[in-house]
Amino acid sequence: MKILDRPVALELRNVTKTFGKVVANQNVNLTVYKGEILAVLGENGSGKTTLMNMISGIYFPDGGHIVIDSKPAVIASPKDAFKYGIGMVHQHFKLVDVFNATENIILGMENEKKYRPKEAEAKIRAICEKYGFKIDLSKKIYQMSVSEKQTVEIVKVLYRGAELLILDEPTAVLTPQETERLFAVLRKMRDDGKSIIIITHKMHEVLSLSDRIAVLRKGEHVGTVETANATEASLTELMVGKKVELNIERTDPHDCTDRLTVEHINLTGADGVKVLSDISFTARSGEILGIAGIAGSGQRELLELIAGLLKPDSGRILYKDPKKGGEVDLRNKTPMQIRDMGVRLSFVPEDRLGMGLVGNMDLTDNMMLRSYSRGKSAFLDRKKPKDLAEEIVESLEVVTPGVSTPVRRLSGGNVQKVLVGREISLSPTVLMAAYPVRGLDINSSYTIYNLLNRQKEHGVAVIFVGEDLDVLIELCDRIMVINAGRITGIVEGRNAVKEELGVMMTMSKPNGSFEESRRAESEENRNE
Amino acid sequence: MNKQKTKAVREPLFHVVKKSDIPFWQAWLIRISAVIVALLLCALLIMLLIHANPLKVYRSMFDGAFGTVRRRWNLAQALVMLLCVSLAVTPAFKMRFWNIGAEGQVLVGGLATAAMMFYFGGKIPTPALFLVMTLASISASVLWAIIPALFKAKWDTNETLFTLMMNYVAMQLVTYFINTWVTSGSGTLSPMSEYGFPQVGPHKYFLNILVVAILTAAVYVYLRFSKHGYEISVVGESEKTAKYIGINVKKVIVRTMALSGVLCGIAGLLLVGGTNHTVNTSTVGGRGFTAIMVSWLAKFNPLYMILTSFLIVFLQAGAQQVSTDFRVNNSISDIVTSIILFFIIGCEFFINYKIIFNRRAKEDKK
Numbered sequence: 038m039k040i041l042d043r044p045v046a047l048e049l050r051n052v053t054k055t056f057g058k059v060v061a062n063q064n065v066n067l068t069v070y071k072g073e074i075l076a077v078l079g080e081n082g083s084g085k086t087t088l089m090n091m092i093s094g095i096y097f098p099d100g101g102h103i104v105i106d107s108k109p110a111v112i113a114s115p116k117d118a119f120k121y122g123i124g125m126v127h128q129h130f131k132l133v134d135v136f137n138a139t140e141n142i143i144l145g146m147e148n149e150k151k152y153r154p155k156e157a158e159a160k161i162r163a164i165c166e167k168y169g170f171k172i173d174l175s176k177k178i179y180q181m182s183v184s185e186k187q188t189v190e191i192v193k194v195l196y197r198g199a200e201l202l203i204l205d206e207p208t209a210v211l212t213p214q215e216t217e218r219l220f221a222v223l224r225k226m227r228d229d230g231k232s233i234i235i236i237t238h239k240m241h242e243v244l245s246l247s248d249r250i251a252v253l254r255k256g257e258h259v260g261t262v263e264t265a266n267a268t269e270a271s272l273t274e275l276m277v278g279k280k281v282e283l284n285i286e287r288t289d290p291h292d293c294t295d296r297l298t299v300e301h302i303n304l305t306g307a308d309g310v311k312v313l314s315d316i317s318f319t320a321r322s323g324e325i326l327g328i329a330g331i332a333g334s335g336q337r338e339l340l341e342l343i344a345g346l347l348k349p350d351s352g353r354i355l356y357k358d359p360k361k362g363g364e365v366d367l368r369n370k371t372p373m374q375i376r377d378m379g380v381r382l383s384f385v386p387e388d389r390l391g392m393g394l395v396g397n398m399d400l401t402d403n404m405m406l407r408s409y410s411r412g413k414s415a416f417l418d419r420k421k422p423k424d425l426a427e428e429i430v431e432s433l434e435v436v437t438p439g440v441s442t443p444v445r446r447l448s449g450g451n452v453q454k455v456l457v458g459r460e461i462s463l464s465p466t467v468l469m470a471a472y473p474v475r476g477l478d479i480n481s482s483y484t485i486y487n488l489l490n491r492q493k494e495h496g497v498a499v500i501f502v503g504e505d506l507d508v509l510i511e512l513c514d515r516i517m518v519i520n521a522g523r524i525t526g527i528v529e530g531r532n533a534v535k536e537e538l539g540v541m542m543t544m545s546k547p548n549g550s551f552e553e554s555r556r557a558e559s560e561e562n563r564n565e
Numbered sequence: 566m567n568k569q570k571t572k573a574v575r576e577p578l579f580h581v582v583k584k585s586d587i588p589f590w591q592a593w594l595i596r597i598s599a600v601i602v603a604l605l606l607c608a609l610l611i612m613l614l615i616h617a618n619p620l621k622v623y624r625s626m627f628d629g630a631f632g633t634v635r636r637r638w639n640l641a642q643a644l645v646m647l648l649c650v651s652l653a654v655t656p657a658f659k660m661r662f663w664n665i666g667a668e669g670q671v672l673v674g675g676l677a678t679a680a681m682m683f684y685f686g687g688k689i690p691t692p693a694l695f696l697v698m699t700l701a702s703i704s705a706s707v708l709w710a711i712i713p714a715l716f717k718a719k720w721d722t723n724e725t726l727f728t729l730m731m732n733y734v735a736m737q738l739v740t741y742f743i744n745t746w747v748t749s750g751s752g753t754l755s756p757m758s759e760y761g762f763p764q765v766g767p768h769k770y771f772l773n774i775l776v777v778a779i780l781t782a783a784v785y786v787y788l789r790f791s792k793h794g795y796e797i798s799v800v801g802e803s804e805k806t807a808k809y810i811g812i813n814v815k816k817v818i819v820r821t822m823a824l825s826g827v828l829c830g831i832a833g834l835l836l837v838g839g840t841n842h843t844v845n846t847s848t849v850g851g852r853g854f855t856a857i858m859v860s861w862l863a864k865f866n867p868l869y870m871i872l873t874s875f876l877i878v879f880l881q882a883g884a885q886q887v888s889t890d891f892r893v894n895n896s897i898s899d900i901v902t903s904i905i906l907f908f909i910i911g912c913e914f915f916i917n918y919k920i921i922f923n924r925r926a927k928e929d930k931k
Contacts, residue, residue, distance in 0.1 A: 056582065099582075346808055371811050372808075373813075374811075375811075376811065384809070388805065391805055391806070392803070392809045393806070393809065394806070395806050396803075398798070398799075402795070402798075406810045409792055410792060414792075415792060416791050417790055417791065417792055
């Protein structure tokens with residue numbers, strides 16, 4: 038049966054939502070059929086999540102209707118959404134850590150007058166069997182890996198009788214293998230007649246999983262295509278509104294010398310959990326060293342440690358000065374001391390507005406963050422930072438009303454350009470970037486890749502922590518895989534195979550998954 | 566998905582949406598209309614409760630603040646003293662250090678000043694006396710301010726509770742010293758006016774006004790243009806960013822609280838050495854707490870704080886006059902003052918948010 042002949046599950050008619058002057062969704066018309074997987078594709082800020090939040094009752098539309106069973110539906114809360122059989126699995130899981138899977142699944146169910154875990158468990162087991170979920174129902178959430186938690190979320194939604202499931206970027210936290218398993222389950226659910234809406238911006242996943250693809254651009258629904266007729270290029274064009282070149286030009290590294298050598302670093306977190314175990318590697322000038330790993334495997338801590346924000350239990354961080362040739366140990370030095378030693382170390386942290394920049398300050402004041410203390414005067418010199426801000430706005434095409442606009446008002450891509458621009462302006466010898474393209478649209482992402490490549494060509498030792506394995510393989514000269522705080526391998530970027538990296542990221546480890554999930558959890562909390 | 570369930574859900578009547586930035590004049594228009602609405606509401610209340618002509622009541626408020634030369638000087642004095650304490654709390658607040666102990670910090674400064682007057686008055690030359698008064702006041706206040714700061718920096722204690730508790734310690738100290746000094750049993754230290762600061766300029770309060778005016782400009786410049794001020798902003802906005810760029814957060818916390826202490830010390834000095842010439846537990850008169858409101862209302866900008874402290878002292882002076890003129894107790898003036906403040910603070914909601922009434926809900930009603 039063709040999809041368009043199937044019964045309609047839900048219809049959006051002229052749905053509009055605005056936040057202040059920002060139009061998040063404008064007159065969106067969209068139909069979801071029963072028994073299909075609809076992918077919603079769009080760049081960041083194109084209104085995908087807002088639209089889904091309106092369907093699941095988190096926001097209320099300013100205009101237009103949501104139609105279910107050919108009657109206008111009023112979805113004013115997630116509870117209403119459940120009444121209509123709509124359930125959403127959010128990017129950040131909403132689970133109670135100290136409860137087990139069953140308890141989380143039945144939590145908050147109104148009809149359950151009495152707490153009967155046995156009956157509920159039987160019902161949950163039936164759901165799991167039907168769709169092929171593998172889950173230990175008595176396991177506590179804090180002991181679970183990210184993928185297991187996601188399973189609990191999905192089962193929870195099904196248990197509540199959802200006929201339409203919305204998944205917001207479900208694969209962002211999964212390895213390639215886990216992603217495949219999830220997709221198999223989703224396909225089974227589709228064949229069972231359920232409707233699934235999946236938000237993602239990983240193009241190849243969209244193409245392999247969905248039946249139809251709805252593309253949003255700047256809050257408007259610019260078209261829905263059958264997946265069979267779509268290609269990566271055609272979708273990108275639809276998303277961006279013009280043809281884009283999606284090539285990363287990787288030049289061969291030359292004149293590589295060791296710049297930063299990390300030796301036997303160990304780090305224990307505040308809760309006594311081992312975060313990094315015996316980490317040793319070398320970053321060389323003129324090459325990009327990629328770091329791959331599941332979120333929360335210790336990547337963030339590793340970079341913060343090198344930048345002087347954390348102190349390791351043991352080990353050395355040796356920096357070779359390109360001019361003087363000497364070697365200095367950066368361990369236990371503060372960022373200020375590292376700078377005073379003449380080490381030009383730039384760091385683009387993962388948390389842009391919480392760490393790299395100050396959201397409420399304007400571009401000029403954010404430029405000063407790194408340089409304000411220069412000179413003996415007790416007063417600030419705002420002239421040079423202002424010039425620098427103007428230069429970055431000009432050269433990186435930052436879209437902003439002016440250099441005296443608070444950076445929090447800029448879009449994600451522009452915020453990142455400001456941050457990367459500032460860090461590069463310090464003419465670094467080592468440039469570390471943690472997830473520099475997270476949340477960026479395609480154009481901005483490629484701008485950032487090119488900036489990193491240009492730094493590499495200038496002889497900078499670039500360390501790049503990424504999450505998209507395809508990009509890591511395309512961009513990096515070497516890829517180091519980190520797994521629960523240990524290095525499980527360093528491979529040549531040109532020979533790397535995605536599946537192999539995936540295996541190295543998840544190989545069973547002596548400490549078990551308990552630790553890893555706890556760390557992933559705290560990572561999540563920090564991001565919220 | 567049946568009809569009954571659909572009916573059970575009713576569309577909300579309105580929802581609240583955040584506004585993007587609105588022009589300067591529009592924000593002020595909202596604020597001014599808030600004051601007007603507040604005055605109208607108060608007028609209604611006055612008519613209902615004390616059967617007086619609200620215009621006359623407002624007239625009397627205005628008189629209370631500006632009626633005579635003496636009242637105008639008193640108003641100016643009240644304004645600068647409140648402003649001075651507000652200046653003291655502002656740097657810490659900008660750093661998100663919730664110091665609610667300004668009351669105690671000013672009080673110990675005043676106590677130290679009084680102690681110097683008591684022990685050294687008439688025994689050492691006047692210029693030397695003024696010097697030790699100043700030094701003692703400032704050191705006492707700085708001590709009171711940096712104790713919670715050090716604990717916060719070292720052990721991450723809660724500064725709000727800590728500074729609040731220090732207020733009571735300060736008050737007990739004052740009671741203790743007064744009981745030691747005053748042997749007559751009256752429990753009050755009579756003014757030592759001969760050792761107070763001499764009159765400068767046209768009026769006895771002129772010195773205080775002058776000092777606070779200079780401080781206001783200095784604090785404004787410090788926060789806006791100095792490297793220290795920049796560090797305070799960064800620490801206040803995001804401690805993580807501060808660490809990322811290598812600011813020593815602990816040092817900034819202690820240094821900023823020490824500055825707050827210096828300003829509190831000056832406030833204590835002016836209150837005791839320049840105004841009352843004596844000390845008691847109500848010397849600061851709640852200014853340490855009112856200052857928090859002044860500072861917040863002005864969004865931590867020292868220049869706006871002139872305006873907000875004026876508003877508060879004007880309301881206080883006016884309200885007092887109303888209770889004398891109309892022979893009512895203080896409650897009615899308190900009510901008027903609170904209504905006006907409530908509207909001024911409440912109108913910020915309408916500056917930041919707008920309410921959208923849902924069209925469909927309205928249509929349903931028709």
